[in-house]
Amino acid sequence: MLQLKNIKKSYTTGDFTQIALDNVSLNFRQNEFVAILGQSGSGKTTCLNIIGGLDQYDSGDLIINSKSTKKFEDSDWDAYRNNSVGFIFQxxxxxxHLSIIDNVEMGMTLSGVSSxxxxxxxxxxxxxVGLKDHMHKKPNxxxxxxMxxxxxxxALANDxxxxxxxxxxxxxxxxTSKQxxxxxxxxxxxxxxxxxxxxPELAEQYAxxxxxxxxxxxxxxxxPYEDIKEETGYSIKKTSMSFTTALKLSGKNIxxxxxRTALTAFASSIGLIGIALILSLSTGFKIQIDQFQRDALSEFPIIISQNTMDTDKESLEKMYGEHTNNVENNTKIRNSSKVYLYDSTENTITHKNIITEDYIRYINDMDPEILSSIGYTRMTGMNILREKDGEVLPVSLAIGLNMNNGNGQPMALGTGGLSSYPEPLDSSGISYLEKNYDLLAGEYPKDETDLVLVIDNQNRIDYSVLKNLGFDTDNIESIDFEDLVGTEFKLISNDNFYTKTEMNTFLPSSDYKEVYNSKDNIPLKLSGIVRLKEDMTFGIVGNGxxxxxxxxxxxxxxxxxSEIVKAQRDADHNVITMxxxxxxxxxxxxxxxxxxxxxxxxxxxxSDFESKDAVLDKLDSYNRDxxxxxAIIYSDLANTMTEMTxxxxxxxxxxxxxxAGISLIVSLIMIGIITYISVLERTxxxxxxxxxxxxxxxxxxxxxxxxxxxGTFSGILGIGIAYLLTFPVNVVIENMTGLTNVAQLNPLHGLSLLGISVALTLLGGMLPARMAAKKDPVEALRTE
Structure with missing residues (x-):
């Protein structure tokens, strides 16, 4: 197209092409070689200006097979340049950065031609054109x-x-010109x-x-050619560049x-490396905390006690499901600018749990998938005798639960000596002792009549425990395991142990040997010696x-x-002491x-820390009826620690x-600058x-x-470097704290950071990309 001032211009493709200059019409044949001779200066002609379209001129009009292009949009001009005109530039x-064949294919690529x-x-x-053998070379x-x-x-490829x-x-x-x-x-x-x-010579020779x-x-x-043949039904195929093609084009440029690309990607990845390491450490520490909390479940189970306790109304309402009624009101209060006064004594409720056989059955019927074990503290006494060197002696032990941390330090109720361990709900499951305690001698209990001796992490036990078991502890510092394992006892029934007097009272029998040999007694055996595992922080079973x-x-x-129990039920006094x-x-x-x-x-x-909420929901469901x-109030001691940590x-x-995210903002700005530089380079x-x-x-x-x-390269690079850095970081942390494998990069975090990297680079390059799209193509072609 000619860029001539104040001259009406039009082309019609098909069998002819027309250029109208004022009232003079220039028509062209389909297979004509036309040479346009123009003078230099302001009247210089060039065919390149067609790429900008003609609609920029008020008087301009392009006719394509009798179809005016006055209302052509940018996409229509793009399609016209792609399908109807081929350019041979000076x-x-x-x-x-593209090979010869890629340059030739580009127009067809935009037309959507298959590969x-x-x-x-x-x-x-x-x-x-004689360049088949040079197809993979670059223009330079x-x-x-x-070239x-x-x-x-x-120009010929798209026909x-x-x-x-x-x-x-x-x-x-x-x-070369002649060729x-x-x-x-x-x-x-x-x-x-x-x-x-x-x-002129070139025109005269060939045109x-x-x-x-x-x-x-x-x-x-x-x-001159005057006849004009009009055609109808002319349509232009829209051009389109797929994102895959754009990736290929940009990839070859990169x-x-x-x-430069590698350094840009590395600089952009620094923020991602920092965030990835932070998330790795956070994930690792959370895993360590979760592991600690799982261990703490042994020492801090959900506790239900008969004892009277003080609680507040909100906690009690939560347990039986009424707390939801006050949510809206509480929100209004929290958002207000007033201080509300209340009497704490009026808000405190003294509550005693009434545990029934029905409630115990409800607990026992819980799903073993969420509740692995149940432990009980009962004040039931044990009438235990032991035969030693032909003499039968009573065994005296304190009854009650004594939680400890493996160091022999009391953590809860009881004075030690005799305590029970939980039984799994699922009989096929591993027992509490096997999961949490190492066997030092003998074997883990197989039957309910098997007892174990629990010692602390220094293999110690209070001397009074063994003394009450009938062992000689005077002037002795230690006892061999084999001297303890296998020790036998007998649990005496009430009817054998207690004798009824003429005054309708009951007294323990004084003839221990006769009682020891009577029937209905239950033989007990010390089957093994156990100690809390080294990787366990707390244990529920007391030493003893x-x-x-x-x-x-x-x-x-x-x-x-038994006789004594029947008599005590009917009496209002102690049937032993009156x-x-x-x-x-x-x-x-x-x-x-x-x-x-x-x-x-x-x-x-x-069963695990995640199952705790399901257990609590079951307990709350019981209270709602x-x-x-x-209502049965429970204590979740682990919850406070969990929320805090x-x-x-x-x-x-x-x-x-x-x-660390600040560096991502810097990366975003840097990507914008780099993309703008690329726009200038690729104008x-x-x-x-x-x-x-x-x-x-x-x-x-x-x-x-x-x-x-x-962005993708930066994200992959950042995640890869962060992953590699977790190894030396773990070594340093282990040397300083003893914690192993703390830094752990979660794959989901890695994928998320990759997405963030791509999103930020796209955002950073968005403005320069739009600037590139708005560049005038004629001016862009003139850029060196």
């Missing part, structure tokens, strides 16, 4: 004549209606070729028709700047003799019909002699990520792509693809 305008077909066509035109590896042949091949040649030999020597003109002449056999030149311009006016036309909960239940089953008893004291003593199966305390052990007086760790993680490429029919959105896509590649 300065070749090849894309330097197989465009490769075939590209090979055909390269063969036609060719001579000027060869012009590539430009001709590119356009018109070939526009702008000074095609202007940058060539005489010999190029012969080739263009050959092309004119079946296509309209319009060549702009200032060389079928010569049109001369001077000062914007046609002054001569050697072979490959020419490997070190540990027994199964099943053994206590067996004692209760035997004792409930002391007057109130209801509480009577219940306590009745439990001691085996007449009450209700435990004083219940200990629930969730009960009155306030019948979890909140602290989350807070630290957020703060550290916020600091001419932008013009070439637009000349070949690329849309504005395609140009945007090219630079978005470039930032996508950089």
């Amino acid at each position: 300065s070749y305008n090849l894309i330097g 197989v077909e465009k490769y075939k066509k590209a090979m055909e035109v390269l063969d036609k 590896q060719l001579s000027g004549g060869q 012009q042949r590539v430009a001709i091949a590119r 356009p209606d018109i070939i526009l040649a702008d000074e095609p030999t202007g940058a060539l020597d005489t010999s 190029i003109m012969e080739l263009i002449k050959e092309i004119a056999d079946d296509k309209l070729v319009i060549m702009v030149t200032h060389n 079928d028709r010569i049109v001369k311009f001077k000062d914007g006016q046609v002054i001569d036309d050697s072979n 490959a020419t700047k490997k070190w 003799i540990a027994y199964s909960d099943k053994l206590v239940q067996r004692i209760i089953d035997l004792a409930k019909d 002391e007057k008893l109130d209801e509480t004291a009577k219940t306590t003593f009745l439990a001691y002699i085996g007449g009450d199966s209700i435990p004083q305390m219940i200990y629930l052990y969730p 009960k009155s306030k007086e019948d 979890g909140g602290i760790m989350d807070g630290i993680t957020i703060v550290l990520i916020a600091f 001419k490429e932008i013009g070439i792509l637009r000349a070949l029919g690329a849309r504005k959105k395609d140009i945007t896509r090219v630079f978005n693809a470039e930032t996508f590649i950089i």
Whole structure:
């Protein structure tokens, strides 16, 4: 197209092409070779300005088969340049980082031609111009004549209606110019070729028709063609560049700047490395805390006690499901600017849990998937005798639970000596002792009649425990394991142990040997010696003799019909001492002699830390059907620790990520600068792509693809470096704290950071990419 002021212009493709200049019409034949001769200066002609479209001129109009282009949009002009016109530029305008065949294929790529077909066509035109053997070379590896042949091949590849040649030999020597003109002449056999030149000799030698311009006016036309044949139904195929093509184009450009791209990606990845390491450490510490909390479940189970306790109304309401009614009101209060006064004594409720057989059955029916074990503390006494050297002696042990941390330090109720260990709900499951205690001698209990001796982490036990078991502890520092393992005892039934007097009281028998040999007694054996495992922080079983909960239940089953229990149920006094008893004291003593199966305390052990919430939901569900007086309040000692440690760790993680995130903002700005530099470097490429029919959105896509590649590479690089850094970080932490494998990069965190890296680079490159799309293609082509 000619850029001539105040001159009406139009083309019609098909069998003819028309240029209208004021009231003069220039029409062109389909297979004509036209040379446009123009003068230099303000009247200089160029065919390149067609790539900018004609709608920028008020008087301009392009007619395509009788279809006016007055209302053409940018996409219509892009499609027209791609399908209808092929450009042969004076300065070749090849894309330097693409191979010869990629340059030739570019126009077809924008037309949506399949890979197989465009490769075939590209090979055909390269063969036609004699460059088939150079298809994989880059433009800078060719001579000027060869590059012009590539430009001709590119112009022919998409089979356009018109070939526009702008000074095609202007940058060539005489010999090469002749070869190029012969080739263009050959092309004119079946296509309209319009060549702009200032060389009259060249025009006279090769052109079928010569049109001369001077000062914007046609002054001569050697072979005018007046007939105009109108056609209808003309349609233009829209151009499109896929994101894959954009990636390929940008990838090849990036490959020419490997070190700059690598340094850019590394600089962008620094923030990601910091965040990845923070998340790795946070994940690792959370795992360590979770492991600690799982161990703590052994020492801090969910506890249900019969004892009277003080609680507040909100906690109690939460347990039986009424707390949701006050949520809206509480929110209003929290958001207000007032201080509310209350009497704490009015808000405190003294509550005593009434544990029933029904409640115990409810607990026992819980799913073993969420509740692994249940432990009980019962005040049931044990009538134990031991035979030693032919003499039968009573065994005296304190009863009660004594939680400890493996160092022999008391952690809860009881004075030690005799305590029970929990039984798994699922009989096929591993026992509590096997999971948490190492066997030092003998074997783990197999039956309820097997006892174990629990010692601390220094193999110590209080001397009084062994003394009460009948062992000689005077002037002795230690006892061998084999001297303890296998020791036998007998648990004496109430009817054998207690004798009824004439005054209807009951006294323990004084003839221990006779009682020891009587029937209905239960033989017991010290089956093994255990110690809390080194990786366990806390243990529920106290140092001393540990027994199964099943053994206590067996004692209760035997004792409930004994004479002493029957007499005590009917009496209001102690049937041994004749002391007057109130209801509480009577219940306590009745439990001691085996007449009450209700435990004083219940200990629930969730299968894992995540199952704890499910257990609590089950306990709350029981309370929702009960009155306030019948509600069962529990204590979740681990919950306070969990919330505190979890909140602290989350807070630290957020703060550290916020600091590290500042570098991501810097990376975003840096990517914007790098992309802008790339836009400046590729300005001419932008013009070439637009000349070949690329849309504005395609140009945007090219630079978005470039930032996508950089962002992806940056993310992978950052995640990879962060992962490698976890190894030395773990070594340092282990040497300083003893904690192993703390830094652990979660794969989900890695994928998320990769997504963030890509998103930020796309965001950073968005503005430069839009700037690239808005560049004037004519001006872009003129850029060196």
